[in-house]
Amino acid sequence: MITSAPNVIVVGAGVAGMTAAIYGARAGLNVLVLEKASCGGLANSSSNVENFPSYQGIRGTELTERIRTQVESLDVAIEELTEVVDLDLASPRKVVHTDAGRFAAPALIVATGASPVRLPIQSDCDDRIHYCALCDGPPYAGREVVVVGGGNTGFDESLHLVNLGVESVVIVECMKVCAADQVLQRRARATGRIFVRTASMVRAIVQDGSRVRVTIEDLAGAFSEDVPADGVFVFIGQKPNTAILKGKVALDHAGYIVADALMHTDCPGVFAAGDVVAKKYRQLTTAMADGTVAALEAARHVREPVEGGRGLPANGKESAGRSSAACTADGRRP
Numbered sequence: 348m349i350t351s352a353p354n355v356i357v358v359g360a361g362v363a364g365m366t367a368a369i370y371g372a373r374a375g376l377n378v379l380v381l382e383k384a385s386c387g388g389l390a391n392s393s394s395n396v397e398n399f400p401s402y403q404g405i406r407g408t409e410l411t412e413r414i415r416t417q418v419e420s421l422d423v424a425i426e427e428l429t430e431v432v433d434l435d436l437a438s439p440r441k442v443v444h445t446d447a448g449r450f451a452a453p454a455l456i457v458a459t460g461a462s463p464v465r466l467p468i469q470s471d472c473d474d475r476i477h478y479c480a481l482c483d484g485p486p487y488a489g490r491e492v493v494v495v496g497g498g499n500t501g502f503d504e505s506l507h508l509v510n511l512g513v514e515s516v517v518i519v520e521c522m523k524v525c526a527a528d529q530v531l532q533r534r535a536r537a538t539g540r541i542f543v544r545t546a547s548m549v550r551a552i553v554q555d556g557s558r559v560r561v562t563i564e565d566l567a568g569a570f571s572e573d574v575p576a577d578g579v580f581v582f583i584g585q586k587p588n589t590a591i592l593k594g595k596v597a598l599d600h601a602g603y604i605v606a607d608a609l610m611h612t613d614c615p616g617v618f619a620a621g622d623v624v625a626k627k628y629r630q631l632t633t634a635m636a637d638g639t640v641a642a643l644e645a646a647r648h649v650r651e652p653v654e655g656g657r658g659l660p661a662n663g664k665e666s667a668g669r670s671s672a673a674c675t676a677d678g679r680r681p
């Protein structure tokens with residue numbers, strides 16, 4: 348049973364999805380937002396956001412509550428605790444299957460985000476364990492941190508921490524060699540402030556006065572050491588929430604949605620926004636920018652399905668001969 352007749356369905360009510368809802372509603376669309384948990388997404392876990400223009404510092408939950416109030420003022424329908432479990436993208440009307448029924452619309456905006464892989468240990472000082480150096484690094488200037496993960500992200504973020512003035516960084520990598528590019532590893536060594544421990548695992552992080560004690564064990568479990576630090580940054584991977592899209596829109600090797608500069612996926616009528624998109628920087632402002640563009644393009648698609656639904660390569664120029672209805676059975680363009 349189709350339970351609603353919106354013009355556009357937004358999947359995910361993080362900042363990308365809620366921004367898309369604001370722009371969609373203001374463009375005159377009937378917008379339905381489906382959210383499997385509660386509005387706000389990842390931003391709700393930021394204790395203090397210090398890089399959001401217009402606020403020098405704001406709790407993540409306060410920011411998302413403000414956005415939600417704005418969305419609600421525009422008569423957007425928000426269905427929380429409603430998980431999208433499958434998509435049928437083959438026809439021009441995109442059908443969304445949820446645990447609470449089916450919905451359909453001519454345009455779909457996927458804003459399901461990505462989840463950082465958490466450190467698999469219990470700790471009594473979660474407030475000192477971070478997953479974003481750009482966001483949470485500044486208070487650690489002049490202090491010592493441990494970084495978990497010796498891939499490109501771990502090294503990149505360690506260099507960022509040093510640039511912020513962090514005194515020393517110990518990178519802990521479980522493999523015998525770090526997977527990060529040699530150029531990054533050389534750059535890290537050259538700082539004289541980044542040290543690497545391979546074949547090692549972080550086993551425990553406990554509060555120790557005003558600092559934390561990080562227990563690092565070698566892989567064989569034969570040797571263990573307690574390293575004092577002020578905080579821990581974890582970069583052991585991020586998982587895009589794209590299980591429902593596999594085989595339906597183009598994903599990159601890591602599972603992120605491939606979208607062009609106007610947030611079109613390779614399935615006409617399906618747009619993507621926020622952290623779920625394959626890109627370099629994942630921040631509140633970039634997620635909101637994506638949501639803005641996706642909603643405006645979705646509005647164009649709803650009004651002019653043939654022109655608006657044409658494939659737009661990254662340079663933004665329309666390519667001839669692609670129709671919005673031209674999805675294959677799995678939703679992709681032939």
Ligand SMILES: Cc1cc2nc3c(=O)[nH]c(=O)nc-3n(C[C@H](O)[C@H](O)[C@H](O)COP(=O)(O)OP(=O)(O)OC[C@H]3O[C@@H](n4cnc5c(N)ncnc54)[C@H](O)[C@@H]3O)c2cc1C
Binds near residue numbers: 360362363384393431
């Ligand atoms: C610890 C931490 C701190 C951060 N601090 C900052 C900061 O200070 N400044 C900054 O700019 N950025 C910060 N970031 C990054 C920022 O939070 C993200 O870039 C941004 O919130 C991403 O928004 P989004 O809407 O794309 O995704 P999300 O916020 O992840 O939202 C996706 C939403 O989709 C929902 N969803 C997923 N799958 C489904 C489904 N199948 N059906 C229905 N709903 C679904 C999820 O429940 C979620 O609510 C931080 C990130 C982390 C991890």
